[in-house]
Amino acid sequence: MCGIVGLFLKDKSLEPQLGAMLSEMLISLSDRGPDSAGIAIYGAPSGIEAKITIQSARPERDFRGLDAELAKAIGAPVSLAAKSTHAVVRTTPAKIDEAREAIKALRPDIRIMGAGDVVEIYKEVGLPEAVVDRFGVREMTGTHGIGHTRMATESAVTTMGAHPFSTGADQCLVHNGSLSNHNNVRRGLIREGMTFETENDTEVAAAYLSSQMAHGKNLSEALEGTLSDLDGFFTFVVGTKNGFGVVRDPIACKPAVMAETDQYVAFGSEYRALTKLPGIDNARVWEPEPATVYFWEH
Amino acid sequence: MPAINAFNAGNVSKAAREPGHNQASKVFDLAEMSLRELNQALHNLTTGSNETAWEVLHPRGSHSVAVGVDQPVAIDVRGSVGYYCGGMNDGSTITVHGSAGPGVGENMMSGQIVVKGDASQYAGATGRGGLLVIEGNASSRCGISMKGIDIVVHGNIGHMSAFMAQSGNLVVLGDAGDALGDSIYEARLFVRGKVESLGADCIAKEMRPEHLELLQRLLDRAGVTGVKAAEFKRYGAARTLYNFNIDNADAY
Amino acid sequence: MTYRNPPTTPRKSATFDDYTLSEIRRAAATGIYDIRGAGAKRKLPHFDDLLFLGASISRYPLEGYRERCDTSVVLGSRHAKKPIELKIPITIAGMSFGSLSGPAKEALGRGATLSGTSTTTGDGGMTEEERGHSKTLVYQYLPSRYGMNPRDLRRADAIEVVVGQGAKPGGGGMLLGQKISDRVAEMRTLPKGIDQRSASRHPDWTGPDDLEIKILELREITDWEKPIYVKVGGARPYYDTALAVKAGADVVVVDGMQGGTAATQEVFIENVGQPTLACIRPAVQALQDLGMHRKVQLIVSGGIRNGADVAKALALGVDAVSIGTAALVALGDNDPRWEAEYNELGTTAGAYDDWHEGRDPAGITTQDPELMKRVDPIAAGRRLANYLKVMTLEAQTIARACGKNSLHNLEPEDLVALTIEAAAMAGVPLAGTNWIPGKNGF
Numbered sequence: 002m003c004g005i006v007g008l009f010l011k012d013k014s015l016e017p018q019l020g021a022m023l024s025e026m027l028i029s030l031s032d033r034g035p036d037s038a039g040i041a042i043y044g045a046p047s048g049i050e051a052k053i054t055i056q057s058a059r060p061e062r063d064f065r066g067l068d069a070e071l072a073k074a075i076g077a078p079v080s081l082a083a084k085s086t087h088a089v090v091r092t093t094p095a096k097i098d099e100a101r102e103a104i105k106a107l108r109p110d111i112r113i114m115g116a117g118d119v120v121e122i123y124k125e126v127g128l129p130e131a132v133v134d135r136f137g138v139r140e141m142t143g144t145h146g147i148g149h150t151r152m153a154t155e156s157a158v159t160t161m162g163a164h165p166f167s168t169g170a171d172q173c174l175v176h177n178g179s180l181s182n183h184n185n186v187r188r189g190l191i192r193e194g195m196t197f198e199t200e201n202d203t204e205v206a207a208a209y210l211s212s213q214m215a216h217g218k219n220l221s222e223a224l225e226g227t228l229s230d231l232d233g234f235f236t237f238v239v240g241t242k243n244g245f246g247v248v249r250d251p252i253a254c255k256p257a258v259m260a261e262t263d264q265y266v267a268f269g270s271e272y273r274a275l276t277k278l279p280g281i282d283n284a285r286v287w288e289p290e291p292a293t294v295y296f297w298e299h
Numbered sequence: 300m301p302a303i304n305a306f307n308a309g310n311v312s313k314a315a316r317e318p319g320h321n322q323a324s325k326v327f328d329l330a331e332m333s334l335r336e337l338n339q340a341l342h343n344l345t346t347g348s349n350e351t352a353w354e355v356l357h358p359r360g361s362h363s364v365a366v367g368v369d370q371p372v373a374i375d376v377r378g379s380v381g382y383y384c385g386g387m388n389d390g391s392t393i394t395v396h397g398s399a400g401p402g403v404g405e406n407m408m409s410g411q412i413v414v415k416g417d418a419s420q421y422a423g424a425t426g427r428g429g430l431l432v433i434e435g436n437a438s439s440r441c442g443i444s445m446k447g448i449d450i451v452v453h454g455n456i457g458h459m460s461a462f463m464a465q466s467g468n469l470v471v472l473g474d475a476g477d478a479l480g481d482s483i484y485e486a487r488l489f490v491r492g493k494v495e496s497l498g499a500d501c502i503a504k505e506m507r508p509e510h511l512e513l514l515q516r517l518l519d520r521a522g523v524t525g526v527k528a529a530e531f532k533r534y535g536a537a538r539t540l541y542n543f544n545i546d547n548a549d550a551y
Numbered sequence: 552m553t554y555r556n557p558p559t560t561p562r563k564s565a566t567f568d569d570y571t572l573s574e575i576r577r578a579a580a581t582g583i584y585d586i587r588g589a590g591a592k593r594k595l596p597h598f599d600d601l602l603f604l605g606a607s608i609s610r611y612p613l614e615g616y617r618e619r620c621d622t623s624v625v626l627g628s629r630h631a632k633k634p635i636e637l638k639i640p641i642t643i644a645g646m647s648f649g650s651l652s653g654p655a656k657e658a659l660g661r662g663a664t665l666s667g668t669s670t671t672t673g674d675g676g677m678t679e680e681e682r683g684h685s686k687t688l689v690y691q692y693l694p695s696r697y698g699m700n701p702r703d704l705r706r707a708d709a710i711e712v713v714v715g716q717g718a719k720p721g722g723g724g725m726l727l728g729q730k731i732s733d734r735v736a737e738m739r740t741l742p743k744g745i746d747q748r749s750a751s752r753h754p755d756w757t758g759p760d761d762l763e764i765k766i767l768e769l770r771e772i773t774d775w776e777k778p779i780y781v782k783v784g785g786a787r788p789y790y791d792t793a794l795a796v797k798a799g800a801d802v803v804v805v806d807g808m809q810g811g812t813a814a815t816q817e818v819f820i821e822n823v824g825q826p827t828l829a830c831i832r833p834a835v836q837a838l839q840d841l842g843m844h845r846k847v848q849l850i851v852s853g854g855i856r857n858g859a860d861v862a863k864a865l866a867l868g869v870d871a872v873s874i875g876t877a878a879l880v881a882l883g884d885n886d887p888r889w890e891a892e893y894n895e896l897g898t899t900a901g902a903y904d905d906w907h908e909g910r911d912p913a914g915i916t917t918q919d920p921e922l923m924k925r926v927d928p929i930a931a932g933r934r935l936a937n938y939l940k941v942m943t944l945e946a947q948t949i950a951r952a953c954g955k956n957s958l959h960n961l962e963p964e965d966l967v968a969l970t971i972e973a974a975a976m977a978g979v980p981l982a983g984t985n986w987i988p989g990k991n992g993f
Contacts, residue, residue, distance in 0.1 A: 032764075
């Protein structure tokens with residue numbers, strides 16, 4: 002069980018504060034999720050580089066010299082910016098898939114948190130305050146982002162058990178609730194060739210979305226699919242390259258609040274997460290309907 | 300009789316409740332003091348206390364604001380609250396000048412709560428008495444398991460409202476979402492707008508003169524003007540689920 | 552001369568046994584599921600499959616009487632201003648007024664008070680009799696919220712948020728029309744004589760993140776005075792215990808499938824929820840993993856019958872146990888002296904479980920004024936106190952034999968198991984071996 006936040010900026014002048022705003026939102030929900038926290042920030046596209054966010058439990062060992070080795074392996078320039086246990090690897094967009102394979106080959110213990118043109122994903126065990134400090138999230142700039150703070154229900158408290166889960170290029174998922182048929186769904190996805198790192202129900206939801214999109218559905222259709230194919234209680238917030246999406250299950254017991262002004266669209270599990278946003282006193286505040294997919298995109 | 304009769308919902312929002320008028324309001328700033336201190340101060344009130352008007356500033360979505368109050372005081376909350384504002388209220392009049400999170404007025408025993416903005420899920424859940432007025436919209440499960448509370452919503456209500464509603468009255472000027480009154484017992488539902496769908500054993504019922512009178516009294520108590528009781532439809536239990544019958548198994 | 556085949560002995564089916572055949576016939580006749588009270592009746596791995604080692608050359612016993620063996624327990628030390636102090640680690644579990652008669656509830660209160668322990672209200676709310684007669688009263692906070700009010704919340708000694716119970720994890724309360732008398736109807740705000748439908752989830756929260764907020768609300772209403780218990784059925788004891796702790800519980804109550812109910816579907820009782828023995832080790836493990844063992848207390852219920860059960864549960868790491876069915880038997884439930892009337896009801900003493908019908912010859916699970924008179928609350932209270940005394944003495948006898956000056960110093964290492972299942976569930980070795988199935992790769 003958890004707290005979720007999402008923020009989509011309409012006003013470009015707020016972009017330098019995206020990380021700070023999202024951090025505040027997330028920290029206000031710490032009670033809902035003391036175990037681990039994670040955040041996905043969508044920054045400005047550089048046009049010339051794509052990114053892979055990687056994680057290691059032994060960063061000194063695994064990140065040292067990785068940029069040079071990778072550059073050699075894929076034959077393209079590579080830069081690596083480390084933040085604690087995570088690092089952002091940047092290279093030519095056309096070489097991203099090769100780079101992912103090369104990372105796995107060169108450093109088998111490294112985990113890939115996400116990849117894409119604009120997204121960076123940071124997640125770790127610990128309270129939201131500790132996690133945002135560790136990764137300098139408050140200083141980050143961006144157009145939109147989603148975040149999550151976790152109270153583990155049926156699986157372990159680990160880095161990989163934290164959300165967001167990557168579902169595709171520049172896409173990731175956070176979840177509040179508890180699925181009840183994820184074991185069956187996972188088995189079906191394994192037969193399709195997908196691999197799983199955790200026993201976590203959210204990882205199954207993320208893989209389900211990836212699988213649906215690999216079969217040709219767009220994200221909106223894939224989210225519609227969750228309403229019939231996934232069972233249990235869920236509020237999903239999905240980060241995309243251009244914005245974010247929200248869907249609640251038909252029973253809709255898990256909370257969800259949205260706020261919109263001329264400057265932003267925001268999502269929080271509780272109104273408490275939204276109270277420090279600028280202009281919140283005059284914002285349109287509402288709750289998303291059950292079994293309905295919503296999107297906000299640039 | 301508690302002094303709340305002097306504080307009709309229609310008047311609470313007016314200037315009469317500004318600090319300094321009539322009696323000095325006790326001001327509690329949740330940016331400076333803790334929720335625990337606020338609730339303890341409210342619980343420490345004794346019968347006949349002259350601290351009858353309270354202002355709570357900067358609630359900022361806090362949970363459990365003014366819960367368990369059992370004295371006939373007036374509490375103005377200046378801002379939006381989180382879950383369970385006014386939970387188990389017994390005699391006080393609470394006005395939320397903002398929106399309320401899930402469970403506002405849950406299990407209220409008596410008294411009055413007015414939400415100027417919107418209310419989230421479970422508004423008035425299991426309430427046993429008193430009056431809850433939502434001037435905006437209420438979300439899903441409004442009046443769930445209500446046991447005697449009266450709820451008046453100026454706007455719309457969400458799905459699964461009045462689920463297992465046992466007694467009391469739910470009045471909705473706007474629309475109602477899916478599965479209204481599912482598994483309802485003896486509560487009365489009055490809806491002026493459209494009902495998306497009715498729940499198990501909930502049916503439209505005849506509006507007789509006594510219902511029109513009851514509804515008008517509720518509208519008056521809630522300070523609602525500009526609508527007539529005759530514009531509402533009444534809904535309630537068909538009572539086919541009152542004794543187990545295998546042919547109704549789908550309803551359970 | 553004709554040769555006759557010798558007949559084989561008539562053989563009944565283990566799969567289609569007499570009970571199953573009768574149930575199929577009943578279902579075919581009525582078209583409705585079977586409803587009954589009590590807990591799971593089938594044979595399950597239980598405390599009988601565990602034995603204490605006792606004293607030996609390496610371990611020395613205590614003398615009875617002079618060398619004390621402490622039985623007290625404190626519940627709710629985590630957050631409450633007024634934790635509960637009990638003389639014995641055996642409490643009376645939640646049973647509703649409505650499912651039980653007024654005199655029966657009074658008897659429970661009297662017996663528990665004589666013994667220095669607590670009783671618990673049930674789905675119907677708090678009665679004056681129970682508050683008056685029970686010195687320490689735990690007030691249940693259930694999905695139905697029948698009769699819930701802040702005054703009773705404040706005059707309770709503890710609050711128990713019920714998420715589920717062992718007989719029906721995932722089911723709500725059930726009270727049929729026969730037992731919804733005037734008084735019950737008034738307390739529950741229901742029309743008299745109807746069949747009460749039940750909510751299985753709480754109306755205003757779902758999930759441990761929201762439970763945390765609900766627990767905070769209950770604390771705020773009661774000025775942080777009372778311990779807050781969270782009760783679950785035997786579903787996922789490890790996760791449920793961990794989540795209850797994370798949601799802020801002071802005490803976790805885990806009720807296994809042998810735990811009784813007043814009424815629910817038979818198929819629910821026998822097929823949903825785990826045996827009590829299977830729940831204990833995971834619940835204790837969860838507390839230990841969180842560093843909260845003994846800081847958040849664990850109460851276990853479901854089939855506790857004697858002092859040996861009490862001692863075994865405590866040895867496995869539990870802080871206290873709760874009894875329901877056993878308490879009713881002590882009051883006189885299913886007593887053979889009513890055999891003729893049980894026969895008239897189509898049953899026999901020891902098997903009577905149609906408590907929902909409200910025709911209990913013992914006068915306990917009924918609202919019938921004539922039947923209720925068969926329970927003298929004072930005498931029945933005395934019987935309960937006697938029974939609790941015996942269980943306590945039995946547990947002390949065992950503990951002393953194991954060299955303990957307190958029941959709470961019993962350990963898993965004082966136990967062995969007679970079966971592989973019990974060894975695996977309890978995490979203690981199979982007798983005569985070092986083998987704990989599932990540990991160390993075996």
